[in-house]
Amino acid sequence: MRLELVKRGTEATFLVFASPFIAIAITVFVGAIFFAAIGVDPGRGVYVFFIEPISAWWSIEQLLAKATPLILIGAGLSLCFLSNNWNIGAEGQFIAGALAGSILPVVFYQFEGPLVLPLMLVMGFAGGAFYGLVPAALKTRFGASEILTSLMLVYIAQLFLDWMVRGPWRDPASFGFPKTRTFNDAAVVPTVGPFDIHAGLLVALVVSFILFVFLKRTLKGFEVRISGTAPRAATFAGVSNRNMVMFVFAISGGLAGLAGVIEVAGVAKKLQPVISPGYGFAAIIVAFLGRLNPLGVVFAALLLALTYLGGEAAQLELNITDKVTRVIQGVVLFAILACDTFILHRVRLIRRGK
């Protein structure tokens, strides 16, 4: 007796929408088993990890702040992954964007005014896009695997940032400690209304909506999708593969760069040796969890942000290790991938001997 997958003719519409929720349910269930296994009351574990972080407004503000970079990067990556290009190096593009965007507040800090912030955002996008185009060019020009080159470029960007904040860009008033000067007020992303949330969230929401419309309603968006699902058909239709690779890497790199500059200008307000707690990698999960749909990414980013906050809450309340967060993130991703399978396939039980 064995299981066998049979392709469905069409996507099961109900499952398309239900699958993320089923995946969450599976994760909560596995999480409960997991808590029980390490000697924590599963009900309390699930409550602290998944519910408590959204039971208070200040915590929801934190959730939104944490989700902001994930939305931006994840939305860009979904474009990339849809077209079958594997940009694993968003973390590096995030850093490149933060560096490029910080040129104004760090080097030309005397320059103040309402133009500073918009310019920083543009430069951040450009920096990330440029850094994203490196693996794209290496792929189109030399055929080098973008998975690996983009990843290697992450390490290089991290070390370069480290060198910059300890060397050329070090704050002269920092007693030799590694950080740049603190950005002046003109270079800081403002908060929204009475809330303790910076405006980067709005940028992220607008961007993901634009990308959603772009994918659904424009010819170029259609080309992105078809390059992934039917590359040969795309070529026949006159879509240049080379241009497509460059395009999606520029967009995803640019958005990662934008996320980078928004993060440093909205949260830390300076550069330091490490500016990202792994947003670029976490956004890969976000993209998949959002089913490569820019609007889905918004919800996915919120869910992933919840796992971070939940991990912290679990440490505070239950005294359990932060490794739980990683395990649960892995399980979320496994679950959503498995659910996707059932959207496209029916599972059949085959008896031996058939």
Added chain:
Amino acid sequence: MKKYLVAALTAFGLSITPAAAEQLKVGFIYVGPQNDGGWTQRHDIGRQAIEAEFGDKIETVFIESVPEADSTRVIERMARGGAKLIFTTSFGFMDPTLEVAKKFPDVKFEHATGYKRTENVSTYSSRFYEGRYVIGKIAGKMSKTGVAGYIASYPIPEVIRGINAFLLGAQSVNPDFKLKVVWVNTWFDPAKEADAAKALFDQGVDIMTQHTDSPAPLQIAQERGLHGFGQANDQIKFAPGAQYTAIIDNWSPYYIARTKAVLDGNWVATDTWGGMDTGMVEMAPLTNLPDDVKAMAEETMRLIKSKELHPFTGPIAKQDGSEVAAAGVVMDDGALAGMNFYVKGVDDKLPQ
């Protein structure tokens, strides 16, 4: 209107948070895993020490592996969770600590290794360089090649001070003593530290010291039949035949004193830079050493403890020969805190 909204939302938030118990909640923010065998673990031992000391009167909580870039949020979560005394145990938490401290004036904060203070933010650090000086003297006596290897993490004043103190100690015994420095750009990566140690030994050094946290360099020394020093923790278990001694961070006395101050209601923000005399810097037992060197090391520690000896007493010259402190002059704490030059004899260029 805006004000009311904020107040309403805050109230909503607080109403959901579990009511704070009678106990004093003491929180710790760690930069690495709780049991990293080095820096963070020493702080965690300090946390356990206050639990043992005060028992039911306090409760401790911690969050480990907090990325510095994201720490404002995490520190705030801890303050919201009812912690009234919070130790943030890495330099990178400095500005985030101040930011959160401004929002929570009734919570006391203690930031390790920083230099910014406010009414409810203290700073504290250890004079590890005193230990470095002692191990430098040992190296000066024990090295046959007259060259030691130094695995360094990041070029910040703390690390540079350690390198200089080590070399000054060694030169006080052997004026021609040399030091090879390798920067690994990490606080903790055993395999990388091992690689660096191997390269240094292959280049002819016969004593190793490191300002990174893993015992890997000592393990390599043990394999090669050479020697070295432990860092942060007593690492004798990893290299019983190779460790001469180790510089141990001991935060317990400080943590106990500060927690007591909060319990007694007389906590005020201060700056503490404690050395061997306060017990914040300890040395592991002297092992694998001949008696005369042991005696010398013990005498040096005694002099440092009694303040008769300061490692940074002139004459001290920079690499280019220019004088930093004249004979008999002791460098002041301000100069030590921001140190960013090598003393003469370091075979390396300081990363700028």
Added chain:
Amino acid sequence: MELFEAFVLTVITAATPLLLAATGELVTERAGVLNLGVEGMMLVGAVSAFAVAVTTGSPILGILAAMVAGVSMAAIFAFFALFLVTNQVATGLALTLFGLGVSGMLGASFVGEPGVKLAAIHLPGLSELPLVGRILFGQDPLVYGSLIILLGVSFLLKRSHVGLVVRAVGDNHHSAHALGYNVLMIRVAAVLFGGLCAGLGGAYLSLVYTPQWTEGMTAGRGWIAVALVVFSSWIPGRLLIGAYLFGAVTLLQFHLQAVGVPVPSQFLSALPYAATVIVLVVISRNRRLLRTHTPAMLGSTFVPDK
């Protein structure tokens, strides 16, 4: 000359974990499956090897445990990526995350414990030969194991029927299926073999390289192993060159610093990664060669049509 001998000895240590993990990944990829979970499998292998070796006092049992652990992790990947045909890139990433978390939890009580080092084999007479003695005849069993596995894989892929079938599955699963081969089972076997080798690579780290367990101690070596497979253009012999070259570059940066080369250390630390990118580009330029050896079905899913 002594420095050269010492250098080669350290390069062997640096290269062996990469070579072990990469050999497994090469077989996996030759069968048409891209498993990016090598980092996670290595970590679980490393922690299992350490835990068992310390508890039983036997590094050999530790190695066996690492193999079992690697295979178990690979089985998770196989279940999702092959049976449930999930996206292989994403599944590999999930496996790495999962492995990071699980290994950290399993190893929590072993942090700060000294390990049990796998001893080197000493052949009286031969090991004492000048220059080549220790390099050739004084290594530990895992170093020899890594070379034997590589030779075996090289031979089997090229010359044996098994190798032919694996390659056929990787190059065109439809034809292989039509010819009556069980594509799924062959791929599962290749993935499990990959896990076994990654587990061994992890064991090398926690039993030989630095006999201790620390969270995330692979520090990106699993990813380098994946990069080496591309570097090798899927030819086992080149894997050997790649792994040893990478090991040499890694150590070179410290030697350069120790002799006082005036380059910022961050740039020297970036050297191995920059070298990987450059080498990937150079290798990939030779498309003719790539086309002959790249598994055409790499990363694509297979669901037999009924």
